Amino acid sequence: MQTDPAPPAPDQLVVAVDGPSGSGKSTVCKRVAAALGLRYLDTGAMYRALTWWALERGTDLDDADAVAALAVALPLELGQDPAAPTVRVAGTDVSAAIRTTRISEAVSAVAGNLAVRAELVRRQQALVAPGGVVAEGRDITTVVAPDAPVRILLTAREDARLARRAQEVHGTADAAALAATRDQVLARDARDSRVARFLDAADDGVVQVDSSDMGVEETVATVLEVVARLTGVRPAVGAAR
Template sequence: MPGTTPSTPLVIAIDGPSGSGKSSVSKRVATRLGLAYLDTGAMYRAATWWCLERGVPLDDADAVAAEVAALPLVMGVDPQAPTVHVGGVDVAEAIRDTRISTAVSAVATNLAVRAELVRLQRAAIAAQGLPDSFSGGRGVLAEGRDITTVVAPDADARILLTASEDARLARRALDVHGTADAAAMLATRDQVLRRDADDSTVVQFHVAADGVVTVDSSDLDLEQTVQAVLDVVATVTGRAA
């Protein structure tokens, strides 16, 4: 990892809508800064996978909350090789399946589930301030729906990564279908726009809260977006890659 361990851990929080590039950008930024990486969206997907595997009706809010309270989840925080294990099973690929993408909002809008996962996310962030953690005490970059406002409102750098609707649909289509033609964009419309609409009933991630810096990646490629985020981090924290 680059540099020496700073005297205090660095916490970066990146929020934003589906298809804005949060995961790709966050992993690269975390790598450049020598930080751990926490994908909080994957935690909601893992909870959804677990409930479906155990036959829990997702419209039974109490039953879902009870399952998530005992969720055997282990998140790997290496930004170059993040992992997700549930009950000892590697679910990193399974949770990206369309079956999960179309169902995850039912779990993510469950307030009891959100409370439990927020608790786990805060614990994971705090753990990266310890010298025996993955980051060696350097800190963590956490990304997800309510990171900047609910989970880590006191993060050293808080960024809302956004993009136009067309840009977000094209990116998700390319990621899922390998092409961004009209048919592929239509096929991913539900995953991007409907999920955003559902999730926005319980958390705000379209408009930056006070103290949160907006980075619009609509006209930027991946490396340009990474640099824009690194510039924000350097400006607000004084720490450069």
């Protein structure tokens, strides 16, 4: 009698999640990682950290070679506890600094540098390789971890994404906040889509989850159901969601 294979051990599981700005990737992935007892890797934070480092050093972001050289030497440390992820550059905690408008408006120039992407993807793959991680970003399902047992595109309608980001950045989703947020969300997605495919499912192996009409709890539950269906791995009893 043939039996189904045992689910992978949590410390070997890789959950790869891509999606546009405002789709809820960071919040959902941290909750999923906590529920499954996995590490949390925010690859976008790596591009933001390099952007911060370049600006602090007065490097011209349009100087592709100079920025690529900085990427190779970047003294980056990532804390991967989903309850309290941290980002440190040269010993300085930049977890808050890399989320400022200054960095958000500049990061696409760095993320679009192909030599930078090659270096940071190399680092990301080294962090993902041991398993036991939920990794989120723009090209996780296609480049960083294309063989991950769970690959998800987390998306949402434009209006929902704009409202979420406006609420996050401005504390409100009124007309003025939406207008102020539009370029940061839509223009950045357009720029980043030139080098990473994250606006639609890349192939049949990627599961699309639309969070437009779902709250955080429902979206987390949906992602956990996808993980369980594909791998048999479920949250431990009493695990946080």
